[in-house]
Amino acid sequence: MESALHSLIEQVRAAAARQAPLRIRGGGSKDFHGAAAQGEPLDTRAHAGIVAYEPSELVVTVRAGTPLAELEAALAAQRQCLPFEPPRFGPGGTVGGMVAAGLSGPARASVGAVRDYVLGLKLINGRAEHLAFGGQVMKNVAGYDVSRLMAGAWGQLGVLTEVSLKVLPVAPAEATLRFELGQAEALRRLQAWGGQPLPLNASCWVHDAGMDTLYVRLRGAVAAVESACRAMGGERQPDAGADWDACRDHTLPWFTAGRQAGQDLWRLSVPATAPALALPAGVAPPLVEWHGALRWVLATPDQGPALREAARQAGGSASFFRAAGDQPAGATAEMDAMPPALRAIHARLRQSFDPAGIFNPGRMAG
Numbered sequence: 001m002e003s004a005l006h007s008l009i010e011q012v013r014a015a016a017a018r019q020a021p022l023r024i025r026g027g028g029s030k031d032f033h034g035a036a037a038q039g040e041p042l043d044t045r046a047h048a049g050i051v052a053y054e055p056s057e058l059v060v061t062v063r064a065g066t067p068l069a070e071l072e073a074a075l076a077a078q079r080q081c082l083p084f085e086p087p088r089f090g091p092g093g094t095v096g097g098m099v100a101a102g103l104s105g106p107a108r109a110s111v112g113a114v115r116d117y118v119l120g121l122k123l124i125n126g127r128a129e130h131l132a133f134g135g136q137v138m139k140n141v142a143g144y145d146v147s148r149l150m151a152g153a154w155g156q157l158g159v160l161t162e163v164s165l166k167v168l169p170v171a172p173a174e175a176t177l178r179f180e181l182g183q184a185e186a187l188r189r190l191q192a193w194g195g196q197p198l199p200l201n202a203s204c205w206v207h208d209a210g211m212d213t214l215y216v217r218l219r220g221a222v223a224a225v226e227s228a229c230r231a232m233g234g235e236r237q238p239d240a241g242a243d244w245d246a247c248r249d250h251t252l253p254w255f256t257a258g259r260q261a262g263q264d265l266w267r268l269s270v271p272a273t274a275p276a277l278a279l280p281a282g283v284a285p286p287l288v289e290w291h292g293a294l295r296w297v298l299a300t301p302d303q304g305p306a307l308r309e310a311a312r313q314a315g316g317s318a319s320f321f322r323a324a325g326d327q328p329a330g331a332t333a334e335m336d337a338m339p340p341a342l343r344a345i346h347a348r349l350r351q352s353f354d355p356a357g358i359f360n361p362g363r364m365a366g
Contacts, residue, residue, distance in 0.1 A: 004046040004065075005130070008159060011042055012358075013128035019356045024155040026065060027092030030101050032322050034154060035362045044096050047161060050074060058167050059119065064096025064160040071095055075167055083111040083168045088249050096160040102152025105248040106202035106217070109272070109290035115151035117166045123150065123158035126354030130161065149349070155360045157353040171201075171219035173226070176244070177234035179214040183207070183276045183285060186214040190291045191273060198228045204247050205288040208254050212285075217244060247289070250322075254287050258298035262324045266307050268295040270316030277314055280306040296321075 015022045021039030031037065048065040055078040062071055068088060075081050085105025086098045099121070104113045120134025134147035150157060181189065186205040193200060199220030206213055216234070218225045229236060237243075246252045250265075258265065268277070272292040279286070280303045286295040297307060297318075304320065311318035350357065 004048075005161060008042065008044065008047060008161065009124055009128050009130060011040075012124050012126070012159060015040065015042075015358050016126055016128055016356050020358065021361045022159075022358050024100075024159055024360055026094030026097040027067065027090075029088060029090045029093035030097060030103075032089075033101070037363065038361050039358070042159065044094060044159065044161075048094075051162060053078075055080060058169075059164060060167055061162060061164040062095050063162050064094060064099075066095045068093045068095055068098055076170075079170045080167045081170050082117065082165070084108060084114055084117060085248050086114060090249075095163055099151050099160060099163055100153060100155045106204065106244055106289055107219075109203075109293055110201045111168075113151070115148040118147045118151055118163060119166055120164040121147045121150060121160060122162040123160050125158045126356055126358055131158075135164065154363045156350060156363055158359065173218075173220060173222040173224075174201075175218045175225050175229050176237040176240035177216045177218070177229065177232055178237050179216070179234045180212065181205070181214045182212045183288065186212070186288070187275065187292050189214070190216075193232065194272070194291055198232070199224045200291065202244065203289065203291050204244075206252070206254050207285040208252075215240070215243070252287075255296075259322075259324050261298075262300075263298040264301060264304075264320065264324055265322040266297045266299055266304070266318055267321040268297055268307065268311045268316060268318045269293065270295060270311055270314040274314040274316065277310045279310055283307075 012022065022042045023037040023039040024042050024044065025031075025037070026044050044065040046065060047063050048067070048070075049063050050066065050071065051061040051063060053060045053074065058080070060071070060075070068086065069091070072082065085107050087103050087105050099114060099118060102114050118134070120132070122130060122132045124130055134145070150160060179186070179189070183205060190203055193216075199218045200216065201219035202217040204215045206215075215237070216232070217240070218228050243252070255265070268286070270277070270293060272290065274292065277286070277295065279297065280299070283297060283299050283303060286297045288295050299307060304318075307318045
């Protein structure tokens with residue numbers, strides 16, 4: 001592994017000297033998101049493997065090129081997991097890509113995001129320096145929390161080489177309840193349940209095959225889950241794990257039918273208390289996750305401005321997520337510009353970590 005790390009450092013050093021852009025890539029499972037990648041490929045997959053795993057301490061340290069599937073299998077063997085359920089979007093995704101993308105799955109609203117589980121990491125900055133931040137326990141963080149800053153940076157601040165993550169035990173009990181409810185009533189019930197001591201873990205409301213359906217996943221102690229099932233009602237679903245995986249990875253019929261119909265996928269982040277949104281004419285009802293806070297919408301490119309306005313009116317924002325043909329967003333739609341204040345902060349961070357701007361140029365808007 002030292003030779004693989006040395007190769008990465010030398011490639012960054014050479015690129016910085018020439019001020020030549022580098023396209024950081026692991027398994028490429030998220031190449032569809034964001035602008036088209038630019039520069040010479042820098043492949044992290046040779047720098048792989050689990051460095052240390054202490055199940056009793058709920059901490060794992062893993063090299064960034066490690067396949068996400070390998071890490072999840074090692075955790076499952078110890079009845080542990082990444083509770084934020086990182087979306088995979090296909091085979092081959094890496095741990096570094098998981099952190100760089102900063103995307104979380106169905107349980108996000110209940111357990112937190114990727115960055116909440118990053119304890120420490122190592123990275124190569126734009127000067128070809130191999131730096132370490134954070135550690136392997138929560139209280140190691142002091143001053144600026146650089147480790148969590150890398151979650152969602154899409155590689156623009158450095159090449160991740162190693163990550164330490166907090167993991168959690170698999171819940172003793174799990175149940176999925178199904179309700180036939182319209183969107184407005186589903187949102188109302190989710191808000192009501194959220195104010196009660198219920199082991200809510202994930203939710204998904206979808207209009208599919210002409211039917212409005214809300215699915216709610218409960219996780220926790222056996223007694224808590226069974227009590228919640230009795231209190232909430234609904235129809236208990238056996239063996240719902242594959243359906244939640246399909247929701248996590250965007251392989252549910254709702255997602256695949258939209259892509260086949262030539263529609264782009266938009267991500268609307270709004271307050272969980274927001275009512276059903278006034279979407280443009282001709283746009284089908286959204287798929288709603290995170291107890292109302294995340295709303296996926298299928299639309300044509302020309303409907304983007306109206307989606308942004310609908311989200312803004314609700315106190316949130318809308319962003320282009322995936323084109324129908326999986327081509328990068330820059331080829332099909334205007335990238336989402338950062339607000340001026342955030343753009344200024346982002347520029348100062350990039351200047352500090354990557355003065356020559358060689359890492360993934362154009363990958364994010366700004």
